[in-house]
Amino acid sequence: MFILEQTNIANAIKAARKLHPKVKMVRFGEYLVSGSKGNYYTVHCQRQPVGRIVDCTCPTQDFTACKHGMAAVSLHIAVARQRQATAH
Numbered sequence: 100m101f102i103l104e105q106t107n108i109a110n111a112i113k114a115a116r117k118l119h120p121k122v123k124m125v126r127f128g129e130y131l132v133s134g135s136k137g138n139y140y141t142v143h144c145q146r147q148p149v150g151r152i153v154d155c156t157c158p159t160q161d162f163t164a165c166k167h168g169m170a171a172v173s174l175h176i177a178v179a180r181q182r183q184a185t186a187h
Contacts, residue, residue, distance in 0.1 A: 101164050103151040103172065111164035120170045127178060130171040142171035 121133040131139045134157065143154045153172055159165035 100152060100154040101162050101168065102149055103153055103164075105150060106162065106164045108164045108169060111166050111169040114166035115169045115173075118166055118170075120167060122170050122174045124174060124178065127182070128175070130174060132167040132170050134167065140167045142168050144168075144171060144175040 118135055123131040123139075125131060125141075128144050130142045130144070132142050132155070133139055140155050140157045142156075143152075145152050145154075153164070153168040155165050155168045155171075157165050157167050
C-alpha cells in the first residue's frame, strides 16, 4: 500500500513502462495487473482522507510504489476522466 501523493513514483513508473503489464478492470477501483512471470496481482485504487491510496497484493514493501500499482493508476485515471466527461 502506498499514498500516491506522498510516494516517490518515478522508479515505479519506469519499471511499469519496462514491464508493459496487462491491466484488467474488475470494477472501478479494482484492477488485475500481470506480473513478470505471468501471474496477476490485485490492485485497489481509492480516495481516503490521507490521500489517494493504492494497494497491491504484490510482495513490495508497504509505502513503496510498485509497477503494478502504477499501471493500475494509469487505467484508473483514464476511466475516472471518461466517467467525469460522460457525467457532464
